Amino acid sequence: xxxxxxxxxxxxxxxxxxxxxxxxxxxxxxxxxxxxxxxxxxxxxxxxxxxxxxxxxxxxxxxxxxxxxxxxxxxxxxxxxxxxxxxxxxxxxxxxxxxxxxxxxxxxxxxxxxxxxxxxxxxxxxxxxxxxxxxxxxxxxxxxxxxxxxxxxxxxxxxxxxxxxxxxxxxxxxxxxxxxxxxxxxxxxxxxxxxxxxxxxxxxxxxxxxxxxxxxxxxxxxxxxxxxxxxxxxxxxxxxxxxxxxxxxxxxxxxxxxxxxxxxxxxxxxxxxxxxxxxxxxxxxxxxxxxxxxxxxxxxxxxxxxxxxxxxxxxxxxxxxxxxxxxxxxxxxxxxxxxxxxxxxxxxxxxxxxxxxxxxxxxxxxxxxxxxxxxxxxxxxxxxxxxxxxxxxxxxxxx
Ligand code: HEC
Numbered sequence: 001x002x003x004x005x006x007x008x009x010x011x012x013x014x015x016x017x018x019x020x021x022x023x024x025x026x027x028x029x030x031x032x033x034x035x036x037x038x039x040x041x042x043x044x045x046x047x048x049x050x051x052x053x054x055x056x057x058x059x060x061x062x063x064x065x066x067x068x069x070x071x072x073x074x075x076x077x078x079x080x081x082x083x084x085x086x087x088x089x090x091x092x093x094x095x096x097x098x099x100x101x102x103x104x105x106x107x108x109x110x111x112x113x114x115x116x117x118x119x120x121x122x123x124x125x126x127x128x129x130x131x132x133x134x135x136x137x138x139x140x141x142x143x144x145x146x147x148x149x150x151x152x153x154x155x156x157x158x159x160x161x162x163x164x165x166x167x168x169x170x171x172x173x174x175x176x177x178x179x180x181x182x183x184x185x186x187x188x189x190x191x192x193x194x195x196x197x198x199x200x201x202x203x204x205x206x207x208x209x210x211x212x213x214x215x216x217x218x219x220x221x222x223x224x225x226x227x228x229x230x231x232x233x234x235x236x237x238x239x240x241x242x243x244x245x246x247x248x249x250x251x252x253x254x255x256x257x258x259x260x261x262x263x264x265x266x267x268x269x270x271x272x273x274x275x276x277x278x279x280x281x282x283x284x285x286x287x288x289x290x291x292x293x294x295x296x297x298x299x300x301x302x303x304x305x306x307x308x309x310x311x312x313x314x315x316x317x318x319x320x321x322x323x324x325x326x327x328x329x330x331x332x333x334x335x336x337x338x339x340x341x342x343x344x345x346x347x348x349x350x351x352x353x354x355x356x357x358x359x360x361x362x363x364x365x366x367x368x369x370x371x372x373x374x375x376x377x378x379x380x381x382x383x384x385x386x387x388x389x390x391x392x393x394x395x396x397x398x399x
Pocket of ligand 1: 044074081083
Protein backbone atom coordinates (compact mmCIF):
# COMPACT_ATOMS: atom_id res chain seq x y z
CA UNK A 1 0.00 0.00 0.00
CA UNK A 2 1.30 3.51 -0.85
CA UNK A 3 0.40 6.41 1.47
CA UNK A 4 0.89 10.09 0.62
CA UNK A 5 1.47 12.52 3.45
CA UNK A 6 2.92 16.08 3.35
CA UNK A 7 3.89 15.56 -0.27
CA UNK A 8 5.97 12.46 0.53
CA UNK A 9 5.08 8.93 -0.51
CA UNK A 10 5.47 5.96 1.81
CA UNK A 11 5.39 2.26 1.03
CA UNK A 12 3.50 0.53 3.88
CA UNK A 13 4.01 -3.20 4.13
CA UNK A 14 1.22 -4.37 6.43
CA UNK A 15 2.29 -8.01 6.49
CA UNK A 16 5.92 -7.16 7.24
CA UNK A 17 5.02 -4.26 9.54
CA UNK A 18 7.45 -1.84 7.79
CA UNK A 19 7.12 1.66 6.37
CA UNK A 20 9.59 2.97 3.77
CA UNK A 21 9.76 6.39 2.19
CA UNK A 22 9.69 6.30 -1.61
CA UNK A 23 12.05 8.56 -3.53
CA UNK A 24 9.85 11.23 -5.04
CA UNK A 25 11.87 12.03 -8.13
CA UNK A 26 12.24 8.49 -9.36
CA UNK A 27 8.77 7.19 -8.65
CA UNK A 28 7.15 5.80 -11.78
CA UNK A 29 4.60 8.60 -11.80
CA UNK A 30 7.09 11.31 -10.80
CA UNK A 31 7.63 14.27 -13.07
CA UNK A 32 11.37 13.70 -13.46
CA UNK A 33 10.70 10.18 -14.72
CA UNK A 34 8.45 11.42 -17.51
CA UNK A 35 10.78 14.33 -18.29
CA UNK A 36 13.59 11.83 -18.72
CA UNK A 37 11.51 9.47 -20.85
CA UNK A 38 10.38 12.33 -23.04
CA UNK A 39 13.62 14.32 -23.47
CA UNK A 40 16.55 12.13 -22.62
CA UNK A 41 15.66 8.47 -23.27
CA UNK A 42 16.32 8.65 -27.03
CA UNK A 43 20.04 9.07 -26.36
CA UNK A 44 20.43 7.69 -22.83
CA UNK A 45 18.08 4.72 -23.17
CA UNK A 46 14.73 4.45 -21.33
CA UNK A 47 16.56 2.84 -18.39
CA UNK A 48 19.47 5.33 -18.44
CA UNK A 49 21.93 2.55 -19.28
CA UNK A 50 23.32 4.50 -22.23
CA UNK A 51 23.81 3.63 -25.88
CA UNK A 52 27.19 2.63 -27.29
CA UNK A 53 26.36 4.00 -30.76
CA UNK A 54 25.76 7.50 -29.32
CA UNK A 55 28.48 7.35 -26.68
CA UNK A 56 26.24 7.98 -23.69
CA UNK A 57 27.38 6.77 -20.27
CA UNK A 58 25.64 4.10 -18.19
CA UNK A 59 23.86 6.06 -15.43
CA UNK A 60 23.15 2.84 -13.51
CA UNK A 61 26.89 2.16 -13.19
CA UNK A 62 28.21 3.23 -9.76
CA UNK A 63 31.64 3.83 -11.34
CA UNK A 64 30.10 6.49 -13.59
CA UNK A 65 28.28 8.13 -10.68
CA UNK A 66 31.45 8.17 -8.57
CA UNK A 67 33.32 10.08 -11.26
CA UNK A 68 30.81 12.91 -11.78
CA UNK A 69 29.56 15.45 -9.25
CA UNK A 70 25.95 16.63 -9.18
CA UNK A 71 27.03 20.15 -10.11
CA UNK A 72 28.95 18.83 -13.17
CA UNK A 73 25.84 16.96 -14.24
CA UNK A 74 23.72 20.02 -13.80
CA UNK A 75 26.17 22.08 -15.88
CA UNK A 76 26.19 19.48 -18.69
CA UNK A 77 22.37 19.30 -18.75
CA UNK A 78 22.18 23.11 -18.75
CA UNK A 79 24.88 23.82 -21.37
CA UNK A 80 25.13 20.54 -23.28
CA UNK A 81 28.30 18.65 -24.24
CA UNK A 82 29.26 17.31 -27.69
CA UNK A 83 26.08 15.96 -29.28
CA UNK A 84 24.16 16.43 -26.04
CA UNK A 85 21.97 19.52 -26.49
CA UNK A 86 21.69 22.37 -23.95
CA UNK A 87 18.47 22.31 -21.92
CA UNK A 88 18.52 25.69 -20.18
CA UNK A 89 15.69 27.69 -21.68
CA UNK A 90 13.81 24.49 -22.59
CA UNK A 91 13.59 23.16 -19.03
CA UNK A 92 13.29 25.19 -15.80
CA UNK A 93 16.14 25.04 -13.30
CA UNK A 94 13.73 23.23 -10.97
CA UNK A 95 13.19 20.55 -13.63
CA UNK A 96 16.94 20.32 -14.31
CA UNK A 97 17.78 19.75 -10.66
CA UNK A 98 15.01 17.13 -10.44
CA UNK A 99 16.59 15.39 -13.44
CA UNK A 100 19.97 15.39 -11.68
CA UNK A 101 18.33 13.71 -8.66
CA UNK A 102 16.65 11.28 -11.00
CA UNK A 103 19.90 10.36 -12.80
CA UNK A 104 21.61 10.04 -9.39
CA UNK A 105 18.93 7.64 -8.16
CA UNK A 106 19.26 5.23 -11.10
CA UNK A 107 21.97 2.91 -9.71
CA UNK A 108 20.17 2.49 -6.39
CA UNK A 109 16.66 2.07 -7.72
CA UNK A 110 16.89 -0.08 -10.83
CA UNK A 111 13.24 -1.14 -10.55
CA UNK A 112 11.86 2.36 -10.34
CA UNK A 113 11.94 3.34 -13.96
CA UNK A 114 10.24 5.86 -16.15
CA UNK A 115 6.58 5.26 -16.91
CA UNK A 116 5.66 3.07 -19.83
CA UNK A 117 3.33 5.69 -21.18
CA UNK A 118 4.88 9.10 -21.41
CA UNK A 119 3.26 12.43 -22.04
CA UNK A 120 2.48 12.90 -25.69
CA UNK A 121 1.19 9.37 -26.13
CA UNK A 122 4.44 7.80 -27.33
CA UNK A 123 5.23 4.48 -25.73
CA UNK A 124 8.58 3.58 -24.24
CA UNK A 125 9.40 -0.03 -23.53
CA UNK A 126 9.90 -0.65 -19.82
CA UNK A 127 13.24 -2.42 -19.51
CA UNK A 128 12.68 -3.10 -15.82
CA UNK A 129 10.77 -6.23 -16.66
CA UNK A 130 13.62 -7.52 -18.81
CA UNK A 131 16.30 -6.40 -16.38
CA UNK A 132 14.68 -8.27 -13.51
CA UNK A 133 15.25 -11.68 -15.16
CA UNK A 134 18.68 -10.78 -16.53
CA UNK A 135 21.60 -12.77 -15.15
CA UNK A 136 23.97 -10.75 -12.99
CA UNK A 137 26.96 -9.74 -15.04
CA UNK A 138 30.27 -8.30 -13.86
CA UNK A 139 31.81 -5.35 -15.70
CA UNK A 140 35.63 -5.35 -15.66
CA UNK A 141 37.10 -1.91 -14.97
CA UNK A 142 40.12 -2.35 -17.23
CA UNK A 143 41.40 -4.20 -20.30
CA UNK A 144 43.68 -6.16 -17.96
CA UNK A 145 43.33 -7.60 -14.46
CA UNK A 146 46.94 -6.83 -13.62
CA UNK A 147 48.77 -8.25 -16.64
CA UNK A 148 46.21 -10.83 -17.79
CA UNK A 149 43.58 -9.57 -20.28
CA UNK A 150 39.94 -9.38 -19.17
CA UNK A 151 38.61 -9.54 -22.73
CA UNK A 152 36.21 -6.68 -22.11
CA UNK A 153 34.74 -5.44 -25.38
CA UNK A 154 35.45 -1.97 -26.72
CA UNK A 155 32.87 0.62 -27.64
CA UNK A 156 32.45 1.04 -31.38
CA UNK A 157 35.00 3.71 -32.37
CA UNK A 158 36.17 3.89 -28.76
CA UNK A 159 39.82 4.81 -28.12
CA UNK A 160 41.55 3.43 -25.03
CA UNK A 161 44.98 4.30 -23.69
CA UNK A 162 46.72 1.69 -21.54
CA UNK A 163 49.73 2.54 -19.42
CA UNK A 164 51.62 0.12 -17.19
CA UNK A 165 54.52 0.54 -14.77
CA UNK A 166 56.55 -2.29 -13.25
CA UNK A 167 59.35 -1.84 -10.70
CA UNK A 168 61.18 -5.18 -10.95
CA UNK A 169 64.64 -4.01 -9.89
CA UNK A 170 63.87 -4.02 -6.20
CA UNK A 171 61.58 -6.24 -4.11
CA UNK A 172 58.87 -4.25 -2.32
CA UNK A 173 59.38 -5.52 1.22
CA UNK A 174 62.55 -7.58 1.62
CA UNK A 175 65.36 -5.41 0.32
CA UNK A 176 67.35 -3.73 3.12
CA UNK A 177 66.75 -0.16 1.93
CA UNK A 178 63.09 -0.66 0.96
CA UNK A 179 61.89 2.21 3.14
CA UNK A 180 64.43 4.68 1.78
CA UNK A 181 63.30 4.02 -1.81
CA UNK A 182 59.56 3.92 -1.13
CA UNK A 183 59.30 0.12 -1.43
CA UNK A 184 61.01 0.25 -4.81
CA UNK A 185 58.88 2.99 -6.37
CA UNK A 186 61.91 5.29 -6.56
CA UNK A 187 63.70 2.73 -8.67
CA UNK A 188 63.72 2.39 -12.47
CA UNK A 189 60.36 1.43 -13.91
CA UNK A 190 59.46 -0.55 -16.98
CA UNK A 191 56.83 1.79 -18.42
CA UNK A 192 54.77 0.53 -21.35
CA UNK A 193 52.20 2.40 -23.35
CA UNK A 194 49.49 1.16 -25.69
CA UNK A 195 46.38 2.25 -27.58
CA UNK A 196 43.31 0.16 -28.39
CA UNK A 197 40.65 1.06 -30.90
CA UNK A 198 37.17 -0.42 -31.29
CA UNK A 199 36.56 -0.94 -35.00
CA UNK A 200 33.12 -2.23 -34.02
CA UNK A 201 31.81 -3.15 -30.58
CA UNK A 202 33.25 -6.66 -31.17
CA UNK A 203 36.40 -6.14 -33.24
CA UNK A 204 39.28 -4.22 -31.73
CA UNK A 205 42.87 -3.54 -32.75
CA UNK A 206 45.78 -2.30 -30.69
CA UNK A 207 49.45 -1.44 -30.57
CA UNK A 208 51.61 -1.61 -27.44
CA UNK A 209 55.25 -0.82 -26.73
CA UNK A 210 57.54 -1.69 -23.82
CA UNK A 211 60.87 0.06 -23.18
CA UNK A 212 64.53 -0.76 -23.84
CA UNK A 213 64.99 -2.27 -20.36
CA UNK A 214 62.92 -5.25 -21.52
CA UNK A 215 64.15 -5.45 -25.14
CA UNK A 216 61.94 -2.78 -26.66
CA UNK A 217 59.12 -4.93 -28.07
CA UNK A 218 56.30 -3.49 -30.16
CA UNK A 219 53.16 -5.60 -30.21
CA UNK A 220 50.36 -5.41 -32.79
CA UNK A 221 47.07 -7.09 -31.95
CA UNK A 222 43.58 -7.78 -33.23
CA UNK A 223 40.79 -9.22 -31.07
CA UNK A 224 37.22 -10.33 -31.55
CA UNK A 225 34.53 -10.81 -28.88
CA UNK A 226 32.85 -14.01 -30.09
CA UNK A 227 30.28 -14.46 -27.32
CA UNK A 228 29.17 -12.24 -24.44
CA UNK A 229 27.27 -12.87 -21.23
CA UNK A 230 25.33 -9.66 -21.89
CA UNK A 231 23.91 -11.30 -25.00
CA UNK A 232 22.62 -14.35 -23.17
CA UNK A 233 25.69 -16.63 -23.31
CA UNK A 234 26.84 -18.47 -20.18
CA UNK A 235 30.32 -16.96 -20.58
CA UNK A 236 32.39 -14.41 -22.47
CA UNK A 237 34.90 -15.48 -25.08
CA UNK A 238 37.34 -13.21 -26.84
CA UNK A 239 40.00 -14.43 -29.25
CA UNK A 240 43.11 -12.35 -29.90
CA UNK A 241 46.04 -12.73 -32.27
CA UNK A 242 49.17 -10.67 -31.86
CA UNK A 243 52.74 -10.37 -33.03
CA UNK A 244 55.60 -8.94 -30.98
CA UNK A 245 58.95 -7.88 -32.41
CA UNK A 246 61.84 -6.80 -30.20
CA UNK A 247 64.04 -3.77 -30.83
CA UNK A 248 61.10 -1.79 -32.27
CA UNK A 249 59.69 -4.65 -34.29
CA UNK A 250 62.97 -5.46 -36.03
CA UNK A 251 63.99 -8.86 -34.57
CA UNK A 252 63.05 -11.77 -32.23
CA UNK A 253 59.46 -12.01 -33.42
CA UNK A 254 56.86 -13.94 -31.39
CA UNK A 255 53.32 -14.72 -32.58
CA UNK A 256 50.55 -15.28 -30.03
CA UNK A 257 47.01 -16.67 -30.02
CA UNK A 258 44.92 -16.17 -26.88
CA UNK A 259 41.46 -17.31 -25.85
CA UNK A 260 40.06 -15.14 -23.07
CA UNK A 261 37.24 -16.92 -21.26
CA UNK A 262 35.42 -15.28 -18.39
CA UNK A 263 32.31 -15.89 -16.38
CA UNK A 264 30.56 -13.70 -13.83
CA UNK A 265 30.06 -15.33 -10.46
CA UNK A 266 27.68 -12.54 -9.43
CA UNK A 267 27.50 -8.93 -10.57
CA UNK A 268 30.41 -8.38 -8.13
CA UNK A 269 32.92 -11.00 -9.23
CA UNK A 270 34.31 -12.57 -12.39
CA UNK A 271 36.60 -15.50 -13.07
CA UNK A 272 39.07 -15.61 -15.98
CA UNK A 273 40.91 -18.37 -17.88
CA UNK A 274 43.36 -17.34 -20.59
CA UNK A 275 44.99 -20.15 -22.61
CA UNK A 276 47.83 -18.65 -24.65
CA UNK A 277 50.06 -20.16 -27.32
CA UNK A 278 53.20 -18.19 -28.17
CA UNK A 279 55.12 -19.34 -31.23
CA UNK A 280 58.82 -18.47 -31.22
CA UNK A 281 58.60 -17.32 -27.62
CA UNK A 282 61.88 -15.80 -26.38
CA UNK A 283 63.59 -15.93 -23.01
CA UNK A 284 62.94 -12.63 -21.19
CA UNK A 285 66.36 -11.30 -20.17
CA UNK A 286 67.71 -7.81 -19.69
CA UNK A 287 69.76 -6.39 -22.56
CA UNK A 288 73.42 -5.97 -21.64
CA UNK A 289 73.06 -2.29 -22.44
CA UNK A 290 70.40 -0.21 -24.12
CA UNK A 291 71.93 -0.02 -27.63
CA UNK A 292 69.87 -1.81 -30.25
CA UNK A 293 72.67 -4.16 -31.33
CA UNK A 294 72.93 -5.49 -27.78
CA UNK A 295 69.54 -7.22 -27.91
CA UNK A 296 70.64 -10.81 -28.16
CA UNK A 297 69.21 -13.14 -30.79
CA UNK A 298 67.44 -15.58 -28.45
CA UNK A 299 66.17 -18.82 -30.00
CA UNK A 300 62.38 -19.25 -30.25
CA UNK A 301 60.28 -22.00 -28.62
CA UNK A 302 56.56 -22.70 -28.74
CA UNK A 303 55.16 -21.99 -25.29
CA UNK A 304 51.74 -22.63 -23.82
CA UNK A 305 50.54 -20.82 -20.70
CA UNK A 306 47.24 -21.00 -18.88
CA UNK A 307 46.54 -17.76 -17.04
CA UNK A 308 43.78 -17.75 -14.43
CA UNK A 309 42.44 -14.77 -12.54
CA UNK A 310 39.70 -13.39 -10.37
CA UNK A 311 38.23 -9.92 -9.92
CA UNK A 312 36.04 -9.18 -6.92
CA UNK A 313 34.35 -5.87 -6.09
CA UNK A 314 34.67 -4.99 -2.42
CA UNK A 315 32.88 -1.69 -3.07
CA UNK A 316 30.90 -0.57 -6.12
CA UNK A 317 34.00 1.09 -7.64
CA UNK A 318 36.84 -0.85 -5.95
CA UNK A 319 37.94 -4.33 -7.00
CA UNK A 320 40.49 -6.78 -5.65
CA UNK A 321 42.36 -8.78 -8.29
CA UNK A 322 44.48 -11.93 -8.30
CA UNK A 323 46.07 -13.84 -11.16
CA UNK A 324 48.60 -16.60 -11.81
CA UNK A 325 50.17 -17.47 -15.18
CA UNK A 326 51.76 -20.95 -15.26
CA UNK A 327 53.70 -21.91 -18.40
CA UNK A 328 52.90 -25.54 -19.23
CA UNK A 329 55.00 -26.15 -22.36
CA UNK A 330 58.73 -25.42 -22.81
CA UNK A 331 59.01 -23.55 -19.52
CA UNK A 332 62.52 -24.90 -18.93
CA UNK A 333 63.74 -23.80 -22.38
CA UNK A 334 62.45 -20.31 -21.61
CA UNK A 335 64.09 -20.25 -18.16
CA UNK A 336 60.69 -20.06 -16.40
CA UNK A 337 61.13 -21.80 -13.03
CA UNK A 338 57.81 -20.79 -11.54
CA UNK A 339 54.54 -19.16 -12.58
CA UNK A 340 54.13 -15.40 -12.47
CA UNK A 341 51.52 -14.25 -9.99
CA UNK A 342 50.04 -10.84 -9.15
CA UNK A 343 47.64 -9.18 -6.73
CA UNK A 344 46.05 -5.79 -7.21
CA UNK A 345 43.52 -3.30 -5.99
CA UNK A 346 41.63 -1.34 -8.64
CA UNK A 347 39.68 1.90 -8.52
CA UNK A 348 37.14 2.20 -11.31
CA UNK A 349 35.88 5.59 -12.37
CA UNK A 350 33.81 6.14 -15.47
CA UNK A 351 36.12 5.53 -18.46
CA UNK A 352 39.17 5.31 -16.17
CA UNK A 353 40.79 2.66 -14.05
CA UNK A 354 43.79 2.76 -11.75
CA UNK A 355 45.25 -0.49 -10.44
CA UNK A 356 48.02 -0.73 -7.85
CA UNK A 357 49.55 -4.13 -7.30
CA UNK A 358 52.29 -6.58 -6.49
CA UNK A 359 53.69 -9.00 -9.03
CA UNK A 360 56.59 -11.33 -9.79
CA UNK A 361 56.58 -10.68 -13.56
CA UNK A 362 58.33 -7.70 -15.19
CA UNK A 363 56.70 -8.07 -18.64
CA UNK A 364 53.30 -6.90 -19.84
CA UNK A 365 53.23 -7.97 -23.52
CA UNK A 366 51.40 -11.22 -24.27
CA UNK A 367 54.50 -13.45 -24.34
CA UNK A 368 56.57 -11.55 -21.75
CA UNK A 369 53.84 -11.54 -19.08
CA UNK A 370 54.43 -15.25 -18.35
CA UNK A 371 58.16 -14.79 -17.55
CA UNK A 372 59.09 -14.36 -13.88
CA UNK A 373 61.67 -11.91 -12.59
CA UNK A 374 64.15 -14.75 -11.97
CA UNK A 375 64.73 -15.08 -15.68
CA UNK A 376 64.77 -11.30 -16.29
CA UNK A 377 67.28 -10.51 -13.50
CA UNK A 378 69.10 -13.86 -13.86
CA UNK A 379 68.64 -14.37 -10.12
CA UNK A 380 66.99 -17.63 -8.98
CA UNK A 381 65.60 -15.93 -5.86
CA UNK A 382 63.73 -13.29 -7.82
CA UNK A 383 60.22 -14.34 -8.83
CA UNK A 384 59.40 -15.78 -5.41
CA UNK A 385 56.74 -14.37 -3.09
CA UNK A 386 59.41 -12.82 -0.82
CA UNK A 387 60.74 -10.90 -3.80
CA UNK A 388 57.42 -9.61 -5.08
CA UNK A 389 57.60 -6.05 -6.41
CA UNK A 390 55.28 -3.13 -7.10
CA UNK A 391 53.56 -2.02 -10.24
CA UNK A 392 50.55 -0.10 -11.44
CA UNK A 393 48.25 0.17 -14.46
CA UNK A 394 46.30 3.13 -15.77
CA UNK A 395 43.62 2.99 -18.41
CA UNK A 396 41.63 5.78 -19.88
CA UNK A 397 38.98 5.76 -22.56
CA UNK A 398 39.54 9.03 -24.37
CA UNK A 399 36.70 8.67 -26.87
C1 HEC B 1 21.08 13.96 -28.66
C2 HEC B 1 21.42 13.01 -27.62
C3 HEC B 1 21.25 13.39 -26.16
C4 HEC B 1 20.11 13.86 -25.52
C5 HEC B 1 18.74 14.12 -26.13
C6 HEC B 1 20.46 13.98 -24.14
N1 HEC B 1 21.77 13.64 -23.93
FE1 HEC B 1 22.76 13.63 -22.16
N2 HEC B 1 24.47 13.09 -23.09
C7 HEC B 1 24.58 12.78 -24.44
C8 HEC B 1 25.97 12.41 -24.72
C9 HEC B 1 26.52 11.98 -26.07
C10 HEC B 1 26.66 12.50 -23.50
C11 HEC B 1 28.15 12.22 -23.27
C12 HEC B 1 28.89 13.50 -23.49
C13 HEC B 1 30.38 13.34 -23.32
O1 HEC B 1 30.82 12.93 -22.25
O2 HEC B 1 31.08 13.64 -24.28
C14 HEC B 1 25.69 12.92 -22.50
C15 HEC B 1 26.01 13.12 -21.16
C16 HEC B 1 25.08 13.35 -20.18
C17 HEC B 1 25.37 13.40 -18.78
C18 HEC B 1 26.75 13.15 -18.16
C19 HEC B 1 27.41 14.44 -17.90
C20 HEC B 1 28.84 14.29 -17.42
O3 HEC B 1 29.23 15.11 -16.57
O4 HEC B 1 29.56 13.41 -17.88
C21 HEC B 1 24.21 13.65 -18.12
C22 HEC B 1 24.01 13.80 -16.63
C23 HEC B 1 23.17 13.77 -19.13
N3 HEC B 1 23.75 13.58 -20.36
C24 HEC B 1 21.85 14.01 -18.86
C25 HEC B 1 20.87 14.21 -19.84
C26 HEC B 1 19.53 14.57 -19.54
C27 HEC B 1 18.95 14.74 -18.16
C28 HEC B 1 18.89 14.68 -20.74
C29 HEC B 1 17.43 15.09 -20.98
C30 HEC B 1 17.02 16.33 -20.45
C31 HEC B 1 19.85 14.39 -21.80
N4 HEC B 1 21.05 14.11 -21.20
C32 HEC B 1 19.57 14.39 -23.15
C33 HEC B 1 23.57 12.81 -25.39
C34 HEC B 1 22.28 13.27 -25.15
